[in-house]
Structure formats: C-alpha cells, structure tokens
Amino acid sequence: xxxxxxFSVAFGSTWFxxxxxxxxxxxxxxxxxxxxxxxxxLGSHPLTEVEEIVEKYKKSLTPLECMKDLLSFxxxxxxxxRGRKKMDLNKDLWTVYDKVLMRRKNHVQTILNCxxxxxxxxxxxxxxxxxxxxxxxRDADDNELPGMVGCECTTLPxxxxxxLKGRVTRLIQDTYHALSNFTITEMEGEGTDELKENxxxxxxxxxMDCNYVAEGGRGxxxxxxxxxxxxxxxxxxxxxxxxxxxxxxxLINDGFKLEDNAGFICLECTTPRH
Numbered sequence: 001x002x003x004x005x006x007f008s009v010a011f012g013s014t015w016f017x018x019x020x021x022x023x024x025x026x027x028x029x030x031x032x033x034x035x036x037x038x039x040x041x042l043g044s045h046p047l048t049e050v051e052e053i054v055e056k057y058k059k060s061l062t063p064l065e066c067m068k069d070l071l072s073f074x075x076x077x078x079x080x081x082r083g084r085k086k087m088d089l090n091k092d093l094w095t096v097y098d099k100v101l102m103r104r105k106n107h108v109q110t111i112l113n114c115x116x117x118x119x120x121x122x123x124x125x126x127x128x129x130x131x132x133x134x135x136x137x138r139d140a141d142d143n144e145l146p147g148m149v150g151c152e153c154t155t156l157p158x159x160x161x162x163x164l165k166g167r168v169t170r171l172i173q174d175t176y177h178a179l180s181n182f183t184i185t186e187m188e189g190e191g192t193d194e195l196k197e198n199x200x201x202x203x204x205x206x207x208m209d210c211n212y213v214a215e216g217g218r219g220x221x222x223x224x225x226x227x228x229x230x231x232x233x234x235x236x237x238x239x240x241x242x243x244x245x246x247x248x249x250x251l252i253n254d255g256f257k258l259e260d261n262a263g264f265i266c267l268e269c270t271t272p273r274h
C-alpha cells in the first residue's frame with residue numbers, strides 16, 4: 001500500500017504538501033493538469049464499493065460522502081490510534097486501497113508517476129552591498145555555448161575587483177560541471193578598485209567534452225510514446241539510428257523486447273516511409 005497515494009487522494013496533495021511543496025514535474029509525460037485530474041477523480045469517487053467500511057465510521061462528526069472524505073478521516077484517525085484499533089483501521093485502509101484505488105490503475109499510476117515536488121522560498125531581503133552576478137557563458141568567438149544556460153547567483157559583499165574575482169571563480173566552478181576546474185586568467189578592471197555593472201572574465205580549464213555540461217547533457221533528445229520530451233529520471237534507452245531517447249518501460253509495454261548489450265532501433269526508424 002503506497003502511503004503517498006493515499007495522502008494525495010485524501011488531501012489533494014502529496015504528504016509534503018503540508019509544508020508548501022507542490023507539483024513540479026511528472027515522469028512519463030504526466031503534466032500538472034493530468035496529475036490534478038487523477039487526484040480529483042479518485043477523491044470524488046462514490047463509496048458504494050466500500051459501504052461496509054463506511055458503516056463502521058458513519059457515526060463520526062465528519063460527513064463521509066466520497067473517497068476523499070473517507071480516506072482523510074481514516075488517516076487522521078490512524079495518527080491517534082494504537083493497538084488493536086490501529087490494526088483494524090489498517091485493515092480497513094487495505095480494503096479501500098484494494099477495492100477502489102487499485103481498480104482505477106490509470107489514475108493511480110498517474111499519481112505515482114509524480115515524484116518531483118518543489119517549494120517556492122522567497123529570497124530574504126539582501127543588503128544593498130550584496131552583489132547579484134548573472135552568468136552568460138560564451139566561447140572565444142563570443143558564441144553562446146550549448147547547454148551552458150545562464151543563471152543568477154547572489155554573492156556576499158565584495159570589497160574590490162580582486163575580491164570579486166575570487167568569488168566569481170568559485171561561483172562559476174560551483175554552477176557548471178564543465179567549468180569545475182575553471183580559473184580566471186583575465187578580468188575587466190583587474191588592478192583597479194572600479195566595479196562596473198557589466199564585467200567580462202576570461203579563463204582556462206573548461207572541459208567541454210565532459211558528459212555533464214549542464215542538466216540533461218549535450219545533444220539529449222527525448223521523444224517517447226508517453227509524451228515525455230525531457231529527461232525525467234526514469235530509465236531510458238537511445239535509438240542507434242535517430243539518437244532519440246525512449247523510456248524502457250514504455251517500450252516494453254508497447255511490445256518491444258530489449259536485450260542486454262544489444263542495439264536498439266525505434267519503431268519510427270524501422271517503419272518504411274513511402
């Protein structure tokens with residue numbers, strides 16, 4: 001019995017929702033709307049299949065009209081119950097889980113395929129002396145590098161250009177895996193105390209041949225039959241022909257037989273085109 005499924009149906013959000021965490025992204029192409037629809041569908045389901053369970057708890061002060069009402073009441077009651085009563089309550093939860101939830105496997109799987117949640121934390125008020133550094137990474141020919149997405153980092157107060165150089169070096173190394181050994185060889189304004197709004201730096205140590213230039217790597221293309229268009233953390237395999245990545249589970253469900261140490265060519269590349 002998956003507790004996070006029960007909490008999602010009972011309270012409309014994951015267990016971590018009580019601390020402000022909300023849906024960020026799902027696996028296998030699950031969107032926020034699909035996730036919300038699955039929760040609402042299961043939560044509003046009638047209780048006709050578990051009337052014997054409802055009969056046991058109908059004397060409660062909480063109206064039990066749908067699955068959301070029943071599960072939320074049982075889960076809250078479970079927190080303050082011990083011994084034999086808790087064992088009976090767990091048995092009733094299993095009954096609801098088996099008779100209702102597991103018979104709606106599409107909605108259940110949609111909820112279980114959502115594993116990444118986030119919480120928006122407002123930035124604390126920064127001192128006017130603090131410096132916000134915006135990175136834009138370019139090569140020697142002033143071209144933006146693939147995968148090197150620009151970002152912002154707030155650094156501590158700086159005293160002069162030399163102090164800024166050390167802090168920016170550490171920020172660049174911590175932000176980009178490919179620049180983890182990067183060292184600044186030249187910086188605009190170096191040797192002076194003048195800090196400008198826009199300043200450039202040049203350096204060495206970039207490893208552009210590494211596999212982790214940025215999140216998702218370089219040249220990573222996902223086009224799976226489930227609708228996924230990005231790496232969602234699930235196991236994938238790359239087509240040897242078109243170099244597009246697919247979910248292994250989706251391929252198996254679609255009838256593909258994948259063998260260890262064997263090549264893989266997707267359906268699009270094996271189907272003759274006229």
